[in-house]
Amino acid sequence: MKTVKIYDTTLRDGTQAEDVNFSVEDKIRVAQKLDELGVHYIEGGWPASNPTDERFFKEIHHYALKNAKITAFGSTHAVSKNADNDPNLKSLIASGVDVITIFGKTWDIHVKEALKTTLEKNLELIKNSLLFLRPKVKELFFDAEHFFDGFKENKEYTLACLKKALEGKADVLVLCDTNGGTTPSEIRQIIREVKKELPHANLGIHAHNDSELAVANSIIAVEEGAIQVQGTINGYGERCGNANLCSIIPNLQLKLGYACLPEDNLRLLTSTSLFVSEVANLPSFHRQPFVGKSAFAHKGGVHVSAVRKNPRTYEHIKPELVGNKQRILLSDLAGQSNILFKARQYGFHLDKNDPFVLELLAKLKELESQGYEYTAAEASFELLLNRVLGRARTYFTLENYRVLETKRKKEEPISEATVMVRVGGMLEHTAATGKGPVNALDNALRKALEKFYPCLKEMHLIDFKVRVFSSLNRDLAGTASKVRVLIESGDPKHRWITVGVSFNIIEASRQALEDSLNYKLFKSDQEKLTKALKEASEGF
Template sequence: MRQISIYDTTLRDGAQAEELNLTSDDKLRIAHKLDELGIHYIEAGWPGSNPTDKRFFEQIKGHVLTNAKLAAFGSTHLAKTTPENDPNLAALLEAETPVITIFGKTWDLHATTALGISLERNLELIANSVGYLKARVDEVFFDAEHFFDGFKNNPEYALLALRTAYEAGADRLILCDTNGGSMPFEVAKAMEAVTKSLPDAEFGIHAHNDSEAAVANSIEAVRLGASQVQGTINGYGERCGNANLCSVIPNLELKMGMKTIGKENMERLMVTSHFVSETANLRPFMRQPFVGVSAFAHKGGVHVSAILKDAKTYEHIVPETVGNKQRVLLSDQAGQSNILFKAEELGYDLKKGDPTVNRLLKDLKLKESMGYEYSVADASFELLLLKALGKPLNYFHFRNFFVVDAKREEDPEPFTEATVIVDVKGQVEHTAATGMGPVNALDRALRKGLERFYPNLREMRLLDFKVRVLSGAVRDTGGTASFVRVLIESGDKKERWTTMGVSHNIIEASWQAVVDAINYKLFRDDQRDSAE
């Protein structure tokens, strides 16, 4: 079994992505998470380029990594300097990492145009920099920048640049598809050439994703001899990103029989993916292969019926191997199998052919045609299921709500007041509250009337609020019109849940979602009390 080392550059190359900004503390947290995942090398930044990276390298010296080696990143020395007096190389050594990765030009166009030097001088920069660093640190990796473009344009010079780095002492030669435009067959051609030219050298691959081929190119390079893959968690990176390690790792380990971080560590892949997204304040990509929440989600009734018999019918791996799980969605495409799966998941014992199932399925399809989306609002679905089972919740009974929005010339913000009348345990509660907008005012007024009877509602919080206009949703009257769908995510000290409302009126849709959220909270509290 071949061992492939995984080199993560999320903290450097990934941090160059648009909308992704990491503090030095963010980098520390991510570095420890990558170490727990079993990553072999963590490229932490360019110490000579910015204050954040410099501060990170100072902070990380007080931390212990169990699995990963830390790498500092930089370039060959400047053409007008020598290695001994080059500020970039000095900053790399000051970082005191066991590994240093430097990039150099292997495309003749970049040497003559971008750097404005001769091809011979470019080779001197590579040799001098690698040799100088190798005498002072354990490992030196040479990133052959733009290698594949250079190989296509001038293969003799590109190979000569690699040989120069190798003979100067580079431990591994990293072939970089810096512009991200290479195809797998082009990577294959280049890999065959480099392994023939330098049969004793160790190679790595660093692919960008501008042609949506970074993962495929990385796998192809490994297939043809590369022993290291460089990439980022979730494929973050400049422009279209880098090779996504969340796809590269399971493909190599599960599909190609190679050892990367180990199958035990791979079970942490999804949680690591989401941790990095949350730390970067970016929403996880739902449809990301392997680790996205939709990667093993099934919506069509035919699909669900099949996976209940054998998951292999529609799943290419066991989801748990990458820390994911199988999900069944509810929609207008659902069949009885979807209902049965979700009911069992929620702890309800229903059988195929049960009138409740058919009744619920009919109701579900009707509501979905109006714009309800139960696949993203499990709490509202469970309340719908309880109603179908003849167990509707009766914590309170709605009578009336009234909302007033007003703004005067002198007011910086609109003024909102909501009045709510509900029956609670045989008593009529008539309450009013102001709020930051109608939904907030309604929520506060309703809680004001309920908290005296249900004190636990004080610990409930509205965490997220989303509105979508649904043009052309079909009404139960057979006509067409625009509906508004409101999704509310709520939470308490123990869990989070999502509820939904749909109406032509955004206030009514919001009210439905708020009522469901409160009912679900009270229902779950009753369940926990019964279990105790």
């Protein structure tokens, strides 16, 4: 099996995305996760550019990485300096790493207008910088910045830059599509021409995604002989991002037979993607290929019916290979196959002609026509399923509620909720304040219920999302629009999402809160039943 070295630059190029900012601690955590995944190189940053990167290189030496080599990044020496007195090159050496990557200008327009020097002088910068670094590191890479644009305008000069990099004893010449505008056919043609001129050179690829082609360009470069691929997790990077390693790695490994990661490590890809997005404090992209939440999600009834018989009918790989999983969604597109599949997940083996299935399907379509969405709110659907089947108790009834908002000058708003809750034959009438009306209502409900159900003290609200529906009816548009509220709750063992819909945001929140409390009580009952059955069987 052919091997391709994976060079991750999430901690350097990825942080140039406008929404991505990593602290030193964040970078250490991400580096450990990337090492666990098994990438070959982790580009930690540019030591001379900022204090965060400088601190990272000092700290990372305290951690023993198993798979990856930490790489420092910098540029060729300044025009006004020599290699041996250039602060940038000295900082690279001071980082203490065994692998260094420097970039150099290979597009003549950048040499003349950005560096403000001659083409001949730039060739000297490339060669002299590499020769200065060569004895001090084990591996040395040269990033040929703007290589493909430069090649298309001045082929002879870009090739001259690569030849100088070879004279500087660079181990790999990384061809960069820095502006992200090169097409796959151009990548293939240009790499073939480079190989004719430099048949013994080791080539790499560094692609940006401005034309939505970075993954395709990277894969084609490998097919044409590139031995190193540079990219980032989730495609983070400046402008439209860098080549997405979460797509490149499985395509190379599963589709084209290249070894990219240690054996069995590909299954860590999805968790790595989610981890990096969490550390970056960015929402994960659900429709991201391979690792996204929706990558193997099926919604249409025909699709679900087919994947139940054979997943290959609508899945190009087994999701488990990349650590993902198949999901069956519920919506107004759902057919009986979706209902049967979801019911089986919850332990119900129903027949497609079962009246309960037809009733549940009709109920589901009616609710979704009103704006309810169960694709994400699976806890609300599980409750609905069990209620239709008569398996869920009525734990409490909210007879009425009232929420008051008060605002005085120069004071924070005060939210107060009053509820009347019936539990069995008892009526609880109580009130509570909170940070906002939803929190106040939540506090009041808990205050009324916790003495009956102490397990509710374990749960807490994790996330709260509101979506406004647009309407063609002007009377129901704008602030009069319907809203959908999704509430994510959790306890020490589980997390779940519930949904509510109304023209009134407090009422939608009330519905989602009630479902969340009911779901906790329902799952608690199930756990008690499972425990009792286990103890009974052990008694026999």
